Amino acid sequence: MRKQTHSASTEINKNTEGLHNNVVKMVNTASKESVNVTVLVSVGEHPLSKRPRRAEQDARAIEIGLNLPGTQLHVMHAGAADNVQTNTVLKDYLGMGLPEIQVLNIPQEADNLTALTSNFTDSNPDIILTGIRAENGESSGMLPYVLSEQLGMALVPSITEILSVDKKAGFAELLQALPRGQRRKVRVKLPFVATVDMAAKAPRQSAFGAAMRGKITVVDAIATATTNNANTEWKITPAQPRPKRLKVVKAKTAADRFKAATAKAQGGAGKVIYNNQEAADAILKMLTDEKVL
Amino acid sequence: MFADDFLPSVLFVLLLVSVLLTLVGAGRRVRLWRQGQASTVHWAGLLSIPRRYLVDLHHVVASDKYISNTHVATAGGFVLTTILVLSIYLFGISGPVLNYALLASSALMFIGAVFVFLRRRNPPPNLSKGPWSRLPYSLLTYASSFFILSLPATGLLPTNTGGWLLAVVLLIGITWGVGEMYLGMAWGGPMKHAFAGALHLGFHRRQERFGGGRSTGLKSINLESIHLETGKLGVEKPEDFKWNQLLSFDACVECGRCEKACPAFAAGQPLNPKKLIQDMVVGMAGGSDAQFAGSPYPGVQAGTHKGGAIIPIVNVLVPSETVWSCTTCRACVQECPMMIEHVDAIVDMRRFETLEKGQTPGKGAELLENLKTTDNPNGYAPNSRMNWAADQNLPIFGQQVEQADVLLWIGDAAFDMRNQRTLRAMVSLLRAANVDFAVLGDSECDSGDPARRLGDEATFQRLAKTNIATMAQYKFKHIVTADPHAFHCLKNEYGDFGGNYDVYHHTGFFAELVKSQKLSLSTDKALSLTYHDPCYLGRYNGEYDAPRYLLEAMGISIKEMERSKTKARCCGGGGGAPITDIPGTQRIPDMRMEDAKATKADIIAVGCPQCSLMLEGVVEPRPQVKDIAELMLDALVLDTQTLDAQILGKQVLEEETAVDTKLSAVNLEPTAAKVVNVKVSHKITSTADV
Numbered sequence: 001m002r003k004q005t006h007s008a009s010t011e012i013n014k015n016t017e018g019l020h021n022n023v024v025k026m027v028n029t030a031s032k033e034s035v036n037v038t039v040l041v042s043v044g045e046h047p048l049s050k051r052p053r054r055a056e057q058d059a060r061a062i063e064i065g066l067n068l069p070g071t072q073l074h075v076m077h078a079g080a081a082d083n084v085q086t087n088t089v090l091k092d093y094l095g096m097g098l099p100e101i102q103v104l105n106i107p108q109e110a111d112n113l114t115a116l117t118s119n120f121t122d123s124n125p126d127i128i129l130t131g132i133r134a135e136n137g138e139s140s141g142m143l144p145y146v147l148s149e150q151l152g153m154a155l156v157p158s159i160t161e162i163l164s165v166d167k168k169a170g171f172a173e174l175l176q177a178l179p180r181g182q183r184r185k186v187r188v189k190l191p192f193v194a195t196v197d198m199a200a201k202a203p204r205q206s207a208f209g210a211a212m213r214g215k216i217t218v219v220d221a222i223a224t225a226t227t228n229n230a231n232t233e234w235k236i237t238p239a240q241p242r243p244k245r246l247k248v249v250k251a252k253t254a255a256d257r258f259k260a261a262t263a264k265a266q267g268g269a270g271k272v273i274y275n276n277q278e279a280a281d282a283i284l285k286m287l288t289d290e291k292v293l
Numbered sequence: 294m295f296a297d298d299f300l301p302s303v304l305f306v307l308l309l310v311s312v313l314l315t316l317v318g319a320g321r322r323v324r325l326w327r328q329g330q331a332s333t334v335h336w337a338g339l340l341s342i343p344r345r346y347l348v349d350l351h352h353v354v355a356s357d358k359y360i361s362n363t364h365v366a367t368a369g370g371f372v373l374t375t376i377l378v379l380s381i382y383l384f385g386i387s388g389p390v391l392n393y394a395l396l397a398s399s400a401l402m403f404i405g406a407v408f409v410f411l412r413r414r415n416p417p418p419n420l421s422k423g424p425w426s427r428l429p430y431s432l433l434t435y436a437s438s439f440f441i442l443s444l445p446a447t448g449l450l451p452t453n454t455g456g457w458l459l460a461v462v463l464l465i466g467i468t469w470g471v472g473e474m475y476l477g478m479a480w481g482g483p484m485k486h487a488f489a490g491a492l493h494l495g496f497h498r499r500q501e502r503f504g505g506g507r508s509t510g511l512k513s514i515n516l517e518s519i520h521l522e523t524g525k526l527g528v529e530k531p532e533d534f535k536w537n538q539l540l541s542f543d544a545c546v547e548c549g550r551c552e553k554a555c556p557a558f559a560a561g562q563p564l565n566p567k568k569l570i571q572d573m574v575v576g577m578a579g580g581s582d583a584q585f586a587g588s589p590y591p592g593v594q595a596g597t598h599k600g601g602a603i604i605p606i607v608n609v610l611v612p613s614e615t616v617w618s619c620t621t622c623r624a625c626v627q628e629c630p631m632m633i634e635h636v637d638a639i640v641d642m643r644r645f646e647t648l649e650k651g652q653t654p655g656k657g658a659e660l661l662e663n664l665k666t667t668d669n670p671n672g673y674a675p676n677s678r679m680n681w682a683a684d685q686n687l688p689i690f691g692q693q694v695e696q697a698d699v700l701l702w703i704g705d706a707a708f709d710m711r712n713q714r715t716l717r718a719m720v721s722l723l724r725a726a727n728v729d730f731a732v733l734g735d736s737e738c739d740s741g742d743p744a745r746r747l748g749d750e751a752t753f754q755r756l757a758k759t760n761i762a763t764m765a766q767y768k769f770k771h772i773v774t775a776d777p778h779a780f781h782c783l784k785n786e787y788g789d790f791g792g793n794y795d796v797y798h799h800t801g802f803f804a805e806l807v808k809s810q811k812l813s814l815s816t817d818k819a820l821s822l823t824y825h826d827p828c829y830l831g832r833y834n835g836e837y838d839a840p841r842y843l844l845e846a847m848g849i850s851i852k853e854m855e856r857s858k859t860k861a862r863c864c865g866g867g868g869g870a871p872i873t874d875i876p877g878t879q880r881i882p883d884m885r886m887e888d889a890k891a892t893k894a895d896i897i898a899v900g901c902p903q904c905s906l907m908l909e910g911v912v913e914p915r916p917q918v919k920d921i922a923e924l925m926l927d928a929l930v931l932d933t934q935t936l937d938a939q940i941l942g943k944q945v946l947e948e949e950t951a952v953d954t955k956l957s958a959v960n961l962e963p964t965a966a967k968v969v970n971v972k973v974s975h976k977i978t979s980t981a982d983v
């Protein structure tokens with residue numbers, strides 16, 4: 001969290017510059033006034049059949065975009081163009097009622113981040129929405145973080161809703177998902193990157209007619225070969241579910257058990273450490289306590 | 294004397310004007326129909342109209358003898374009278390023969406009209422009021438006026454009887470009669486049904502239905518050739534129907550037989566097939582449903598819905614819940630004397646909702662998504678499709694065999710514990726009859742039935758084409774399945790995509806095995822049992838006898854429900870209705886269970902996995918629900934030959950066991966247990982979980 005706020009505040013200069021640009025452009029075209037929302041979509045994978053599909057979080061991100069009034073919604077996919085499987089999935093996204101999806105044409109082995117960054121520096125989106133992590137492949141969930149850092153935007157993880165966007169004031173109000181169905185309202189400066197949580201509104205049905213009518217536009221991108229060649233040798237296996245921690249409920253009565261089951265997780269034990277050495281020690285102690293080391 | 298000259302000349306003018314006006318009206322009506330989309334024009338059908346009226350239409354009407362006789366008298370009398378009246382008074386062809394003929398025909402019509410009148414004194418709620426209540430009087434007036442008119446002409450009464458008074462009365466009567474009968478026919482009165490109905494019989498979209506044929510498969514959309522920029526998928530507005538569908542709507546006589554048969558209407562869901570058809574007429578001709586004089590959609594106030602040829606139907610003229618309440622049971626189509634295709638119209642509108650708007654209600658969207666990603670409606674892992682048969686050693690196409698006599702189509706019952714019992718019973722029966730069969734295993738996909746009924750033609754076609762391609766790799770003579778929905782798709786709907794097969798429902802196949810004595814059933818079970826006809830087996834495929842034959846072969850005398858065979862009430866499970874789940878005042882399966890309880894039977898035999906689920910979902914106490922395959926396995930008698938074969942088979946297997954002891958030992962257990970059983974009593978005594 002600290003890192004994100006940090007990046008957002010340090011890049012303020014760049015942002016105002018961007019805003020300034022917008023103001024200048026606004027004079028020329030009224031449409032520039034509207035909020036530019038860009039949703040990054042990936043090719044998902046059904047957990048049981050392993051078939052490509054709309055990624056669940058990405059589809060929710062589109063749903064959020066479609067429900068925002070007065071915005072310009074762009075949907076973008078970064079990956080190899082003219083791939084049959086990819087196109088079927090992109091059509092599924094189009095079926096939600098989108099006129100167009102842009103494909104940043106990036107060969108399989110190339111790094112899509114550089115292409116995305118350069119694309120976004122040109123197009124200046126106000127809001128970039130992505131899923132939390134991809135449904136296949138590396139699935140590290142790093143892309144939104146790295147992207148926000150490179151673009152100098154704030155990152156809000158796990159949102160469920162965009163409540164309002166005030167482009168003039170340069171702020172947006174978001175709802176963020178917390179454990180146990182809780183929500184937190186956050187106010188964030190435009191532009192920003194947000195990842196969409198599974199708790200967001202389920203995506204609308206993909207209609208075949210709209211899917212067939214929607215256009216897939218290929219945009220050529222300057223792709224640089226990925227710096228990390230190792231991943232070509234990686235062997236991908238299904239993730240193992242993390243073992244659940246046993247919860248010892250000492251409650252004697254039904255009411256106590258009910259409380260234990262419904263009470264929200266209380267942090268409480270955390271403390272703020274500023275000294276690097278102390279922080280490292282605390283982490284090491286925790287890891288040994290948990291028998292990780 | 295004066296009145297005598299005066300009447301014919303006035304009549305001439307009157308008839309001339311009304312015939313001309315009728316022709317103008319008819320032209321306008323034809324224009325309304327032509328707003329629809331192009332469809333094959335079956336000109337030859339026009340020649341068959343009389344035969345179709347007398348044979349096919351009356352075949353349906355005849356289930357109510359009263360009204361069929363009444364209609365023959367009235368309609369026959371009317372047509373004859375009209376021809377004679379026009380010849381005599383318009384074309385001036387006269388002669389005593391014609392006059393006597395007119396006398397007779399108008400008398401005939403009068404008798405018919407009297408019966409119409411009697412029927413209409415206390416009309417049941419399914420009949421429309423409004424202009425339809427006026428019709429018997431108009432019929433009586435028309436018939437009696439011409440009867441009285443021809444009395445002097447035949448010389449039975451002296452000319453000039455009644456003088457001016459009668460002449461004026463007759464003139465008024467004839468004007469009324471001619472107005473209702475001729476003008477009403479072309480300008481949208483109740484008599485419209487005669488004009489539109491006759492043409493509809495000729496131009497019917499499913500010509501195969503006449504002459505005892507059957508045509509129940511949905512019409513497919515050619516997804517490859519459709520221009521998506523200009524064309525649209527499914528029906529949004531009345532003008533998107535085919536022209537002959539629009540014509541068919543105009544043929545409706547508002548008899549309400551469809552309403553009486555409709556399970557969704559009875560369950561208080563917002564659907565009345567009769568009003569739906571009338572709403573389509575409103576949409577085609579423009580206006581509102583305020584004129585409708587029948588029962589409304591349950592729970593929906595009628596009178597405020599406007600329609601027009603270029604106004605969207607769903608949610609303007611017709612609530613979307615109406616379109617989604619239908620179980621596609623075809624009871625309305627079966628009952629409709631005018632042979633109107635309600636299900637086609639409903640699915641056409643659903644197609645637009647799903648394919649263009651993406652608004653399949655309830656769990657519809659989820660089901661369609663599951664079909665896309667896993668090929669089964671519930672989203673189970675495709676490679677778990679054969680898990681139910683882990684202990685069955687089924688030969689699988691492409692693994693153990695490349696050809697077999699029978700391809701056993703498993704269907705989505707594979708994923709359902711209740712219906713797995715039926716599947717196991719079916720496998721045991723096939724083995725007992727030494728049938729050479731194999732299954733497709735994990736490469737079988739859902740037949741596409743739920744997708745198609747929910748309007749997702751694209752998913753249906755993908756599934757159909759995938760299944761056809763899979764089956765093309767293997768050689769087999771027949772397909773056998775326990776699922777009437779898959780049966781219907783494979784038999785009637787895959788043909789459009791190049792899949793033509795010899796498909797049996799398991800009851801049909803087993804009936805042949807029993808007839809040829811490959812299976813013998815004990816007759817000592819005195820079960821108190823009733824049989825529920827699945828819609829997709831009965832009305833869709835005309836199979837009413839095989840299940841009954843099998844039950845009787847077990848010595849059971851079926852306690853038939855009041856609604857059985859063609860009139861059977863749906864279990865509520867078809868057409869994706871459990872998925873869209875439109876609320877009503879009661880549940881369809883509960884009503885069906887009441888039907889069954891009324892027979893006092895202990896068991897309700899079914900032949901469909903969907904029916905099993907819907908009926909078993911009814912709270913106890915209720916009759917037990919058993920598939921015919923399960924009942925048959927209970928009653929199966931193994932003769933010594935089969936027994937030897939089985940034991941022999943067991944020995945062969947035992948030799949294999951030596952090689953792979955651990956593996957086949959597990960697999961063998963059920964077989965071994967069965968054979969022990971047989972040795973004791975020469976028949977299998979329990980199906981519980983063989």
Ligand code: SF4
Pocket residue numbers: 551554555556557558564566618619620621622623624625626635636
């Ligand atoms: S098919 Fe069945 S449920 Fe649908 S309208 Fe006709 S009778 Fe009613």
Ligand code: SF4
Pocket residue numbers: 544545546547548549550551552566567570625628629630631632633
């Ligand atoms: S649709 Fe057919 S069954 Fe229904 S009211 Fe009209 S004519 Fe009668």
